[in-house]
Amino acid sequence: MAAEKYLMENYKRFLLNRTTVTPVIVEYIENCLTNEETANQSFHKIMIHNWQDSLPQVFDVISNHYGSSFIPVNCTSKGELTSFYTSSLKLVMNLIKFDFIFPYSRNMFNVDVLFNDKTASDFFRRVTTVEDIVSSVVCCRFTEKCVLDLSNFCEDSEFVDNKIFFYKLSLLSQFKILMLRMGRDTKKLILRNNNLSLAPADILNFFIKSDLTAIDLSYNNIPSLQGLHRVSSKIERLWIEGNPLCEELDPITYVKKIAIRFPRLTELDGVKINQHGINIPYFRNYQATPDKRTKVVVEHFIRNYFSNFDAKKGFKSIAPFYEEQATLTIATDFTDAQEKLLQHYGMFHRNLINPEHNNKIATISNYGLCNSRAHIFTVFSRWPETIHDLSTFTVDVMCHNTAVLMLTIDGIYKELVSPGHPTENIFQFRRTFLFNIHTENQISIYRIQHEMMNVRFATTEQIRNSFQTPIVNTNSLTPIDPTSEEKEALLKVFQHITQLKKTEAELRLTYNSWNIYNAMRDFSKEFSKNITKNNSIQVDRFLVEEEDFSDCSSLLDEID
Amino acid sequence: MAEVIAKNIDNACETAEEFTKIFYKQVDNNRHLSSKLYLDTGLLVWNGNGINGSDKIQKFLMDLPASNHVLKTLDAQPISENLVSNKLSYLIQACGDVSYQNDDTKKPFQQTFVIVAVDGKWKIASDCFRLQVPYS
Numbered sequence: 264m265a266a267e268k269y270l271m272e273n274y275k276r277f278l279l280n281r282t283t284v285t286p287v288i289v290e291y292i293e294n295c296l297t298n299e300e301t302a303n304q305s306f307h308k309i310m311i312h313n314w315q316d317s318l319p320q321v322f323d324v325i326s327n328h329y330g331s332s333f334i335p336v337n338c339t340s341k342g343e344l345t346s347f348y349t350s351s352l353k354l355v356m357n358l359i360k361f362d363f364i365f366p367y368s369r370n371m372f373n374v375d376v377l378f379n380d381k382t383a384s385d386f387f388r389r390v391t392t393v394e395d396i397v398s399s400v401v402c403c404r405f406t407e408k409c410v411l412d413l414s415n416f417c418e419d420s421e422f423v424d425n426k427i428f429f430y431k432l433s434l435l436s437q438f439k440i441l442m443l444r445m446g447r448d449t450k451k452l453i454l455r456n457n458n459l460s461l462a463p464a465d466i467l468n469f470f471i472k473s474d475l476t477a478i479d480l481s482y483n484n485i486p487s488l489q490g491l492h493r494v495s496s497k498i499e500r501l502w503i504e505g506n507p508l509c510e511e512l513d514p515i516t517y518v519k520k521i522a523i524r525f526p527r528l529t530e531l532d533g534v535k536i537n538q539h540g541i542n543i544p545y546f547r548n549y550q551a552t553p554d555k556r557t558k559v560v561v562e563h564f565i566r567n568y569f570s571n572f573d574a575k576k577g578f579k580s581i582a583p584f585y586e587e588q589a590t591l592t593i594a595t596d597f598t599d600a601q602e603k604l605l606q607h608y609g610m611f612h613r614n615l616i617n618p619e620h621n622n623k624i625a626t627i628s629n630y631g632l633c634n635s636r637a638h639i640f641t642v643f644s645r646w647p648e649t650i651h652d653l654s655t656f657t658v659d660v661m662c663h664n665t666a667v668l669m670l671t672i673d674g675i676y677k678e679l680v681s682p683g684h685p686t687e688n689i690f691q692f693r694r695t696f697l698f699n700i701h702t703e704n705q706i707s708i709y710r711i712q713h714e715m716m717n718v719r720f721a722t723t724e725q726i727r728n729s730f731q732t733p734i735v736n737t738n739s740l741t742p743i744d745p746t747s748e749e750k751e752a753l754l755k756v757f758q759h760i761t762q763l764k765k766t767e768a769e770l771r772l773t774y775n776s777w778n779i780y781n782a783m784r785d786f787s788k789e790f791s792k793n794i795t796k797n798n799s800i801q802v803d804r805f806l807v808e809e810e811d812f813s814d815c816s817s818l819l820d821e822i823d
Numbered sequence: 824m825a826e827v828i829a830k831n832i833d834n835a836c837e838t839a840e841e842f843t844k845i846f847y848k849q850v851d852n853n854r855h856l857s858s859k860l861y862l863d864t865g866l867l868v869w870n871g872n873g874i875n876g877s878d879k880i881q882k883f884l885m886d887l888p889a890s891n892h893v894l895k896t897l898d899a900q901p902i903s904e905n906l907v908s909n910k911l912s913y914l915i916q917a918c919g920d921v922s923y924q925n926d927d928t929k930k931p932f933q934q935t936f937v938i939v940a941v942d943g944k945w946k947i948a949s950d951c952f953r954l955q956v957p958y959s
Contacts, residue, residue, distance in 0.1 A: 594896040594898035594916065614896045615898060616894055661868060671953075673933055673953050673955060693933040695916055712903060715900060715916040717916055717933060719931065719955075722931060722955075724957060729957070
């Protein structure tokens with residue numbers, strides 16, 4: 264140890280190149296390599312002559328050529344001399360082996376080494392190593408919620424302050440033990456803002472076996488989804504916006520393209536997507552008040568209103584959306600001939616400027632105005648069955664405060680063939696809703712005070728682009744892709760009613776695709792048989808008080 | 824009471840006709856004057872792009888290619904007072920076809936206004952315009 268230290272002093276600031284290298288120093292370095300503790304403390308200046316390209320480029324070339332990657336410190340590029348420091352003796356050793364030269368784009372470059380030039384405390388003002396600093400930065404970025412936030416990692420202030428040039432994220436793959444540990448625990452990995460030019464397979468490999476379900480790759484330079492396939496099967500939430508692969512794609516193609524690769528994806532760029540991997544575009548199309556509360560209210564309204572509107576039950580279910588004294592007007596540009604075929608609009612529509620109906624203007628005030636909930640109900644109940652294509656909807660929220668919400672929805676709907684409605688027609692509509700908001704006991708109640716509706720025949724272009732995707736009836740009681748909390752809640756209710764054991768209850772719910780009504784129906788059918796005949800549902804499927812359990816099972820043995 | 828309501832609706836409809844006549848004329852021919860049609864705090868949402876304030880709205884509209892709007896339907900309702908502002912306000916919904924200078928095809932559009940009476944003049948509090956063309 265003492266001898267080594269002596270030698271270390273001896274070789275302090277030793278200029279190492281092709282002419283000065285000796286077998287003694289090679290032997291010394293080889294010795295040091297076996298004793299990393301002391302070796303990592305001293306830094307060697309690597310000097311390259313006439314380098315024209317960028318710094319990251321020279322690091323990539325050197326680490327590839329000499330087969331050892333390193334994290335450079337205190338890099339400078341002055342005139343013809345490019346230099347950096349490293350504590351990697353392996354690199355120095357390989358430089359010696361390869362005669363201090365490396366090729367790059369048809370040129371040979373010479374390297375000089377100023378051996379043992381500085382120590383860790385010269386750079387970091389304390390006894391530490393680059394590796395320790397990197398490890399501590401990574402550990403600091405791991406949160407209690409199992410999120411590993413490596414966003415803008417290379418620019419971390421700790422690196423900048425210590426002049427550590429962490430020139431690319433994949434340098435992290437050297438830190439095998441650290442990354443394996445991170446890989447084991449991380450559930451969400453954030454890699455945003457790292458100037459990545461492809462999905463970093465060498466980093467992601469550490470996360471293959473983990474419970475990683477969310478990954479944020481947004482605001483990088485990634486042109487394709489290649490390299491993500493190894494983790495893709497488990498990913499539920501993905502952020503990928505701000506990458507070249509998103510450009511020149513309309514929202515629907517974008518979602519489809521990505522959803523195909525990620526079978527479990529439920530959220531893309533912070534937007535929830537449904538079972539068919541298609542998001543509902545209205546979510547991202549309104550601007551005026553894009554806060555979370557508005558989103559929740561608007562989404563709820565649209566889902567509930569239009570699924571009830573389209574449901575066969577008629578319009579009873581939409582009546583509660585309206586105030587008692589709500590007003591509704593419907594305007595259309597139908598000609599007289601069209602009107603004859605569309606009798607249900609009949610006398611309930613109006614138009615101030617339709618030239619063919621000029622005579623109506625005089626009495627417009629009384630004409631086609633619905634001014635009560637009952638009246639609105641009458642109008643809509645004359646309509647045939649409809650299907651609204653939510654994927655064509657655009658929504659603008661013009662105003663949302665504590666007293667009023669103003670909402671404009673444009674979209675496409677279809678009237679189905681039914682008795683009295685011989686043809687199927689596709690229309691475009693605009694509906695503007697003005698809601699009154701009452702707050703009672705901190706609960707806000709939204710009711711429609713005014714509605715204006717505008718209906719026109721859809722253009723051929725609109726027809727071509729609508730009803731492309733399966734329409735999900737969101738009104739049915741089957742939860743789409745229920746989360747574990749939703750399942751837990753359903754289970755609890757189902758168990759409470761039926762007193763079944765958890766496994767049995769879960770089995771029955773799963774069988775009925777988590778539709779609690781169907782599960783209840785099946786159960787009650789079988790249960791009534793139980794009373795009349797017995798044993799269609801076995802006794803051991805039911806919940807039993809803990810202390811009675813043994814008795815019960817012995818009882819069952821007897822029965823068997 | 825019913826007569827008062829009917830009168831209000833008649834007024835709304837008449838106002839809507841006059842107002843939209845002026846509005847589309849200005850937008851098609853004298854767009855540099857369009858800021859006068861909006862409240863200082865007016866809001867325009869144009870195909871999903873929100874623009875606040877009459878000056879910004881005018882600047883935005885000036886950047887659009889020359890247009891020709893043809894109205895097909897028009898409808899109006901008086902809004903219950905205190906709902907949007909404390910002044911008399913009307914909700915107007917218009918639809919029609921528009922063609923732009925750089926593109927000869929007629930495109931369907933829908934537009935909804937909230938107008939309020941300020942010192943005897945009608946001004947737009949909010950304006951929601953969308954071309955009815957598929958987004959996908």
